[in-house]
Amino acid sequence: MDGYNADSIIEIKDLNYSINNKEILKGIDLNIKAGDFIGLIGPNGAGKTTLLKCINGLNKADGHIKIKGTDINKYTERLLAKEVALMHQNTTVGFPFPALDIVLMGRYPYIKRFRAESKEDYTIARRNMDYTHTGRLEESPVTEMSGGERQRVLFAKTLTQETDIILLDEPTASLDITYQEQIFEYSRELSLTGTTVVAAIHDLKIAARYCTRLVLMNCGEIVADGFPQEVLTSENLSCVYGINALVYKNRITGLLDLYINRDTAGKKSELVHVIGGGGSAAGVLRQLYEQGYNATAGVFSQGDSDIGSAEVFGMKYLVEKPFTEISDEIHARNISYIKDSEITILCNMPFGFQNFRNLEAALNANKLVIIEDELPETRDFTDGKATALYKRLKETAAAVITSAQLHEVL
Numbered sequence: 001m002d003g004y005n006a007d008s009i010i011e012i013k014d015l016n017y018s019i020n021n022k023e024i025l026k027g028i029d030l031n032i033k034a035g036d037f038i039g040l041i042g043p044n045g046a047g048k049t050t051l052l053k054c055i056n057g058l059n060k061a062d063g064h065i066k067i068k069g070t071d072i073n074k075y076t077e078r079l080l081a082k083e084v085a086l087m088h089q090n091t092t093v094g095f096p097f098p099a100l101d102i103v104l105m106g107r108y109p110y111i112k113r114f115r116a117e118s119k120e121d122y123t124i125a126r127r128n129m130d131y132t133h134t135g136r137l138e139e140s141p142v143t144e145m146s147g148g149e150r151q152r153v154l155f156a157k158t159l160t161q162e163t164d165i166i167l168l169d170e171p172t173a174s175l176d177i178t179y180q181e182q183i184f185e186y187s188r189e190l191s192l193t194g195t196t197v198v199a200a201i202h203d204l205k206i207a208a209r210y211c212t213r214l215v216l217m218n219c220g221e222i223v224a225d226g227f228p229q230e231v232l233t234s235e236n237l238s239c240v241y242g243i244n245a246l247v248y249k250n251r252i253t254g255l256l257d258l259y260i261n262r263d264t265a266g267k268k269s270e271l272v273h274v275i276g277g278g279g280s281a282a283g284v285l286r287q288l289y290e291q292g293y294n295a296t297a298g299v300f301s302q303g304d305s306d307i308g309s310a311e312v313f314g315m316k317y318l319v320e321k322p323f324t325e326i327s328d329e330i331h332a333r334n335i336s337y338i339k340d341s342e343i344t345i346l347c348n349m350p351f352g353f354q355n356f357r358n359l360e361a362a363l364n365a366n367k368l369v370i371i372e373d374e375l376p377e378t379r380d381f382t383d384g385k386a387t388a389l390y391k392r393l394k395e396t397a398a399a400v401i402t403s404a405q406l407h408e409v410l
Ligand SMILES: Nc1ncnc2c1ncn2[C@@H]1O[C@H](COP(=O)(O)OP(=O)(O)OP(=O)(O)O)[C@@H](O)[C@H]1O
Pocket: 019, 024, 042, 043, 044, 045, 046, 047, 048, 049, 050, 051, 200
């Protein structure tokens, strides 16, 4: 085997693959480091499975693939199987083999012709069955297992091949959420100990959470390659999947998250101002965004979670320093936003002395909609001052509704 450096356990250069004169992969260049956990993402038909099969030697493509510095064509099938294992998408096993026999099949590159599996082969197979929680299924015929159990048995088989490179094609397609995440947990653990994992993944949130690097494919080409936050951008998703997706860091989980707007409402010309805080405006801002409204928001206290929502939905907002009363300048701007808006929505927010001026500003609304899920008294931390003003506002309001009724007034 030629020497190779860990920066390129898999080197792919100018890879092209066609079936019946149809180009399936076009000019793929990809260098994969040892210990990388790569998520191959992209729409149906992008070429993910085809690329995995090229790396596994099943598809003979034009171009260059080196595994550990050696051209893939120089490997015998058995030697390549000691380096690269592929877990196929939706594998069906027609014969009722017991699960242990299936897992032992992963040892095939190591077992000499006409020889039976050794004690060590059994030990390795059983260890991987324990690891994937399938040990109790040893004797069960694979044809009588649930899709999820079979998938975990096949994962154990893949691990039993003991390769430095593992390719997974939609490994969690039929798994319930417990095992879905677990296969990615295992894969991450493996990658941390130096195994290289390349997985075709449809769930973009899972891909972002577990993978160290994402490769976005479309129509047989790589269109983006990098850290999850570099690849999962609204622009890339819109371009490749044709969806209106917003990508943001979820403040609760701290993970990259996606919001997909399937609503096709056209842009509305009316301006809406939203007074909120403490998370009370999040759902309102989302609905306004989905309905195509041009909205402004505030005044929020710095660090308020509603700011995240306004940012995700690309809305202008006013913010005041934390633990500080709304200044004259910000108050004046709030009034100006309110006067410019056809509708002002007062959210079901808590009131304190610091945000009290939001209520005063609401007196300037052209059309005030109050969202009241809980009585104001229960959210008033101003010794009744806020409740008194709130009641005045209620008398002038065009509508007092609950959050669930918001769609009726928009
Ligand atoms: N045996 C085949 N004969 C003809 N075309 C094929 C064959 N296998 C794949 N293709 C075509 O190659 C393209 C890429 O398919 P591939 O399965 O690699 O995509 P994919 O990104 O893995 O899709 P999915 O997410 O649906 O699994 C598709 O247009 C597909 O129709």
